[in-house]
Amino acid sequence: MKKFSIRMMLILLLMFGFTPLGFAEEINLVGTENGEPVFKFVGEAFGKLNQGVRVNIPESIDSGGGIKAVADDRAIIARVSRGFNEKEKNYGLSYIPFAKTKIVFFIHRDSGVKNLSSRQVCDIYSGKIVNWKELGGKDQKIRVITREEGDSATExxxxxxxxxxDIKITPLSKTVLNETDAIGTVKTKEGTICFGSFGALKNADVQILSLDGKTPDAQDYSLSQTLGLVFKEKNKTGIISAFVEFAVSPAAHETIINSGGEPF
Structure with missing residues (x-):
């Protein structure tokens, strides 16, 4: 009888929303892979302040996919690394920016180069410069890695x-679908170059390049993107509202900085 009662109690708890991990509420933050460390760290910080709440970072569907998911009511809130395009402005969604992250170029550690000019980047990606020795590096073929069309970092x-x-990307380039693949390819293949968000690369075993003599942590570094949250105003209630307010508040600033971003 006692075993039966315990079993029935567990069934009832599960029926009414109890999970073995003890999370009363979860936020599924769908969308971009760019700036993912910032979203992850902010979500974890929010969870620590709100016991029983977990912020999940599902596999990337890009900014556009996240925005469309919210518009179609397949998601409550999305993580994005850009604002709305003209078509998306008609969806009637709210967009709240809260952080910035830098876009950097990175190469295999053995290539022997630490800085590129904007012109040199264009010449590499167009196929005019094909060996690192042309830039003072090793006598090593340059392998160009790019991101898929429409990727926010490319934009x-x-x-x-x-x-x-204005350039035409060299037909010898290889396209990767996400930042994880980009880092893995550059880390393991000599001569490779790609680009991605600074926060995701801070601890990666690659060489992050300065651009036009400026390091990514310089105040006047030119390549940055804005990270934000997208939702329908009617859904900004309860824990969703609390999370949005936390992300834009001074309470999140230290977390944003520690994850490689800058408060907006």
Whole structure:
């Protein structure tokens, strides 16, 4: 009888929302991979202040995928690394920016280069410069890695890196679908170069490059993107509202900085 009662109690607890991990509420923050460490660290900090709450960072569906998921009511809130495009402005969603992260170029550690100019970046990605020795590095073939079309980091380069939007990417380049693959490829293959968010690369075994003589932590470093949250105003209630307010508050600033970002 006692075993039966315990079993029935467990069934009832599960039916009414109890989970073995003890999380009363979860926030699934769908969207971009860019700036993911910032979203993750802010989510963890929020969870520590709100016992029983967990912020999940699902596999990336990009900023556009996150925005569309919220618009179609397949998600409550999304993580994005850009604002709305013209089509998305018609969805009637709210967008709250809360942090910035830098876009950096990174290469295999053995290539022997630590700085590139904007012109040199364009010449590498267009195929005009094909060996690191042309830039003072090793006699080593340059292997160009790029991101898929529509990726927000690529959009930042096209918008802010002089000349990049006008070049035709070398047909010898390889496209990777996410930042994890980009880091793994550059780490293991000699001569490779790619770009991604500074926060995700701070502890990676790659060489992060200065651009035009400026390091990514310089105040006037030119390549940055804004991280934000997207939701329907009607859904900004309860724990969702609390999370949004936390992300934009001074209480989150130290966490944002420690994860490689800057408070907005």
């Amino acid at each position: 930042i380069l096209e918008d802010k890196l002089a000349g990049f939007k």
